[in-house]
Amino acid sequence: MNVLPCGDQAFLVEAGDTATVLGLYAALADPRPDGVTDLVPAAETLLVRFDPARIDPGALVQRIARTEPATEAGTAGTRGGELVTIPVVYDGQDLADVAERTGLAIRDVISVHTAAEYTVAFAGFAPGFGYLTGLDPRLRLPRLETSRTRVPAGSVAIAGDYSGVYPRTSPGGWRLLGRTGIALWDTGRTVPALLRPGVRVRFTAVAGEA
Template sequence: MTGGVRLLPYGDRALLVELGSTGEAVAYAAALRALGADAVGEIVPAARTVLAVAGEGAAVSDLRQVLAGVCPAAGSVDADDTPLVEVPVVYDGDDLADVAELTGLSVEEVVAAHTGQTWQVAFGGFAPGFGYLIGEDDRLHVPRRAESRTRVPAGAVGLAGEYSGIYPRASPGGWQLLGRTDATLWDIERDPPALLAPGVRVRFVQVPR
């Protein structure tokens, strides 16, 4: 434990940083990237952790020293330097009315809340191209569906817990569906392949059916 941050060995070339929330993990990962330290190679944020792999030729002890000195408040990244992706969405999801009931908002207010804030990709997972997005408006924090669907179509936009996300391909899923987008979330020919890589900011834009 160093400065309130717990560093755990992860194999022989990495350390796992344990944090208290997704927001803390996002801030820590951003501050670590901003340092540009040679001792740090790959950085992989998750819900409440950040995995840091030692850079080429660096010892894990060097990596540990860098991680122990990370200060997210001082190392925050200017929003102007962070990519912003606009995602067009048709808001006709099967769970839109249920989300309105869960939040106490009208359907129109749910859509306004979803489009009226800047989201950020906290981490990836579940499927290639799927990003877990955190936002600024906790009114949209809703539980997953009581029963998952056996098939959610590609491009479905949903909410679950504190996150919003977009299904990159058809798959089972239990998120509350707000709408759909034609955006391509994963393209192996693109660099990077994921449209919504960790750290990217996202604005949802309502479009007509």
Template structure:
């Protein structure tokens, strides 16, 4: 049973058992939210539901969350697939291969063969935390974060892969770079990567 907590008078925070439970609940809640729900924000172990108290009471929101059954994995999120071309020449590629006791070529093959899904977003606008069912690419963050990581850098950290939408400090293991635009504030949908979206990485020629 998920634990629910009031966050002021405009939000309910749901504590989930694990990331899979977050994905299942987020997928369910976003199908047909009642009028008055403002936003649904998944994270690594929680889902935050914000609402307009003039249109919905906290009790109604809590009841809606508790009565919404999780969505099974096969129908999570979006049916379309975002393809991102990557040049796998990142400065940490050799270190990642050493950590995994494999070759650089095998790291690239594993990254491109995996089907990734955006679990949640954070850290910076447009930065998606992507997960996959494949356990092959789990590596620790860098012992010493960099003060500046270029925009478009593709990295690994723990169970996640991600793409830096803009230059920023960061401690992820950089394995490549892409020219894909991850965040465009002038676009109708500013973020390319949103929770639930499926992503495939392709090696750029």
């Protein structure tokens, strides 16, 4: 891992891959070192924000360097973490195309997508959008060559190694499998984002309105 200064109150840890980021995030989050104010995971990096009045930057770098990423069994969000179940109406615009490209029947695409347990690896793109790891290799397809100008809020989609749910209507290039009526981002909640790093996610197929 490479630890880089990011201003005078943060370090950017280059971990190299999402699994290592998740493991390091879990190891530093529980318990969080005194003086560390925030941990922000991404696909290959972890931003560690800190209060220099409470922890010496050099000591923090040493702490990060000797921290062993948690194994999958111990990673927050893979076992024992909060589980969010999202009901999905599988009628997405790309469902038939995904079936054709993967060689699966539509019912099998749905079965494979709902059989997995996902983990929110990191958030980005829009408030409340979580990048979910755990997608079955049979469903791993690239983004659309041309993004749509409008993807409805609640759209459940896949792209590359990830699955995700659009928290609001926006442009997007992921392949749409279905939709949910659950609010992914609600400023009226104490914690606005339903899907936060480390949270486990299961999708369940429902008929009619989600």
